[in-house]
Amino acid sequence: MTKLLQTIRSDASLVAMTWMALAVLVIETTLALLAPESTLVQEYRQVLERAAKEPAPDLLILGDSVARGSILPSVVREHLGRDIAVRNDAMQGTGPEIAFFTLKRLLAAGKVPKAILYAPSPHTFASTRMHIAAGGFCTWPEVVDLLRSGHDRMDILRNLPLRFSYTLRYREPIAEMLKGRRATLALFAPPHIDEAEWVAFSERRSSPRVAEDPGRATLTPKFLTGFSVAPVNAHYLDRFLELASGRGIRVFWAVPPILQRLDDARSASGFHDDYARMLDDLAGTYGVVLLQRRAPVYPDASFYDLNHLDLPASRRLSADLGEHLGRMASPAAVPR
Numbered sequence: 001m002t003k004l005l006q007t008i009r010s011d012a013s014l015v016a017m018t019w020m021a022l023a024v025l026v027i028e029t030t031l032a033l034l035a036p037e038s039t040l041v042q043e044y045r046q047v048l049e050r051a052a053k054e055p056a057p058d059l060l061i062l063g064d065s066v067a068r069g070s071i072l073p074s075v076v077r078e079h080l081g082r083d084i085a086v087r088n089d090a091m092q093g094t095g096p097e098i099a100f101f102t103l104k105r106l107l108a109a110g111k112v113p114k115a116i117l118y119a120p121s122p123h124t125f126a127s128t129r130m131h132i133a134a135g136g137f138c139t140w141p142e143v144v145d146l147l148r149s150g151h152d153r154m155d156i157l158r159n160l161p162l163r164f165s166y167t168l169r170y171r172e173p174i175a176e177m178l179k180g181r182r183a184t185l186a187l188f189a190p191p192h193i194d195e196a197e198w199v200a201f202s203e204r205r206s207s208p209r210v211a212e213d214p215g216r217a218t219l220t221p222k223f224l225t226g227f228s229v230a231p232v233n234a235h236y237l238d239r240f241l242e243l244a245s246g247r248g249i250r251v252f253w254a255v256p257p258i259l260q261r262l263d264d265a266r267s268a269s270g271f272h273d274d275y276a277r278m279l280d281d282l283a284g285t286y287g288v289v290l291l292q293r294r295a296p297v298y299p300d301a302s303f304y305d306l307n308h309l310d311l312p313a314s315r316r317l318s319a320d321l322g323e324h325l326g327r328m329a330s331p332a333a334v335p336r
Contacts, residue, residue: 031166043191056111057087065092067119072318079322096237119254135162151232202311227274241286257298
């Protein structure tokens with residue numbers, strides 16, 4: 001050690017590199033301890049912390065940001081019975097791999113929901129989210145599971161450094177803030193996993209002063225291509241449904257509402273038919289109960305962007321799903 005220190009002191013370049021490494025360590029440690037995490041990361045942590053504290057619900061809602069914001073547990077519960085526990089553990093930006101690991105963690109803790117309402121956005125099956133899964137959501141054993149899946153290994157390894165570096169994790173927002181674009185700070189706003197807080201936030205967001213006009217928004221390529229499933233998503237979707245089926249958990253599948261323009265585009269591309277075929281295969285293989293095979297169309301005024309519903313439409317969707325579940329669910333799945 002003494003010789004190493006003497007060598008460093010005698011070499012100016014090594015001295016500079018050492019000081020640089022120490023500066024990076026101090027900066028990263030300070031940011032990790034004091035700087036805010038993104039809304040996305042805060043939401044994951046709060047949802048998982050709540051799940052660890054509470055008993056398993058009768059009905060567990062899973063999905064992405066559309067399910068997170070558009071399915072209100074209290075409204076669903078009104079149509080199932082006040083004694084039915086309904087909890088929304090959907091998390092924005094997630095896919096089948098997160099649904100699988102979330103359910104696996106619950107079962108490992110002895111918390112077995114009686115039924116799951118799964119409501120993923122169909123277009124998300126084409127893309128992967130290893131920056132979320134490998135970059136921070138998954139535990140190390142789960143990262144090993146990702147690697148053993150045999151899919152997207154280089155993408156998984158490329159995103160592992162995000163776990164250790166705040167500046168890497170948020171390099172794009174930091175760059176935007178350094179340019180003086182303070183709107184980026186909205187990416188670090190506190191999440192609203194409590195339903196009452198979410199409703200209050202949605203009321204403000206849906207007001208004419210802040211709502212976008214989805215009728216004039218341009219459909220991006222992800223909404224215009226045909227339906228496809230990335231191999232890693234297919235792998236974890238099968239494992240998620242196998243895990244639920246193996247524990248006697250009935251899975252109900254819902255398809256979130258879409259704009260008329262998006263419905264037209266999907267009809268033209270064959271998206272609807274291909275998605276329905278996948279759902280039929282899942283129903284036949286795993287006993288998934290399909291609440292819909294095709295997305296219902298809501299008026300443009302129901303959306304505050306291309307695929308997220310405003311509060312009145314969220315209440316409508318939640319009531320529709322609650323009524324549908326109430327008609328279809330057996331006592332063994334969701335007690336009445």
